[in-house]
Amino acid sequence: MKSSVSGCSVEEAMRLLGGRWRLLLVSYLLDGPKRFGELRKDVPGISQRMLTLDLRALEDAGLVRRTVFAEVPVKVEYQLTEDGLRMEPVVAVMKAFGLWLKSRA
Amino acid sequence: MKSSVSGCSVEEAMRLLGGRWRLLLVSYLLDGPKRFGELRKDVPGISQRMLTLDLRALEDAGLVRRTVFAEVPVKVEYQLTEDGLRMEPVVAVMKAFGLWLKSRA
DNA sequence: CAGGATCCGACCCGATACTG
DNA sequence: CAGTATCGGGTCGGATCCTG
Numbered sequence: 001m002k003s004s005v006s007g008c009s010v011e012e013a014m015r016l017l018g019g020r021w022r023l024l025l026v027s028y029l030l031d032g033p034k035r036f037g038e039l040r041k042d043v044p045g046i047s048q049r050m051l052t053l054d055l056r057a058l059e060d061a062g063l064v065r066r067t068v069f070a071e072v073p074v075k076v077e078y079q080l081t082e083d084g085l086r087m088e089p090v091v092a093v094m095k096a097f098g099l100w101l102k103s104r105a
Numbered sequence: 106m107k108s109s110v111s112g113c114s115v116e117e118a119m120r121l122l123g124g125r126w127r128l129l130l131v132s133y134l135l136d137g138p139k140r141f142g143e144l145r146k147d148v149p150g151i152s153q154r155m156l157t158l159d160l161r162a163l164e165d166a167g168l169v170r171r172t173v174f175a176e177v178p179v180k181v182e183y184q185l186t187e188d189g190l191r192m193e194p195v196v197a198v199m200k201a202f203g204l205w206l207k208s209r210a
Numbered sequence: 211c212a213g214g215a216t217c218c219g220a221c222c223c224g225a226t227a228c229t230g
Numbered sequence: 231c232a233g234t235a236t237c238g239g240g241t242c243g244g245a246t247c248c249t250g
Binding site: 124125126151152154155158178179 | 242243244245250
Binding site: 008009010011012013014015016017018019020021023024027044062083086087089090091093094095096097098099100101102104 | 116121123132
């Protein structure tokens with residue numbers, strides 16, 4: 001066999017990124033810092049609830065940094081951390097696979 | 106901006122591979138054809154129900170081929186199709202990310 | 211051996227209403 | 231603007247029992 005018990009780490013990764021929106025969110029954040037409302041507009045179909053929850057989860061995992069600007073009205077920016085940038089290959093490969101999926105009959 | 110509407114394909118991919126077990130299953134199938142019971146033993150914690158459902162989903166997507174041997178008792182083998190092999194980079198990158206996740210404090 | 215059928219709890223996710 | 235609170239439906243996923 002080539003690798004047997006190796007699959008466990010896949011499960012760990014999917015537990016964090018396996019949701020419907022998280023990786024998609026990350027793909028947008030790769031373009032640079034984004035405001036909450038900006039993500040809401042850009043990500044088609046996401047509810048404001050899920051946006052909050054998923055951003056929070058990524059923040060708790062140390063992959064996204066949340067910056068609050070004490071202005072009126074409030075402005076909040078989300079950006080990938082150094083660690084968060086490590087998801088770039090994941091997004092790239094998933095994007096490629098998704099494109100291929102759609103290109104099939 | 107570098108890429109704006111590109112994220113849609115990520116959602117497509119996650120809709121297919123986003124479950125808890127699917128990508129993990131694929132990672133085992135990359136080693137070669139596996140029998141049902143073999144996967145059940147190898148994949149720690151999966152129920153026979155989810156194993157069936159997820160294999161069926163991958164089969165319906167044309168990524169896994171199911172072969173029934175008319176023996177007694179029955180023997181069923183699952184293997185990745187040509188198309189299914191396209192998930193190899195996805196598994197690889199997700200495995201790497203998962204390992205890195207676990208290696209952090 | 212490889213599943214199908216059924217039941218049931220947990221969680222994902224969306225819609226809506228309200229707030230600092 | 232950027233959330234929080236609450237409700238409810240749908241899906242995910244496990245346990246158990248049954249079958250070709």
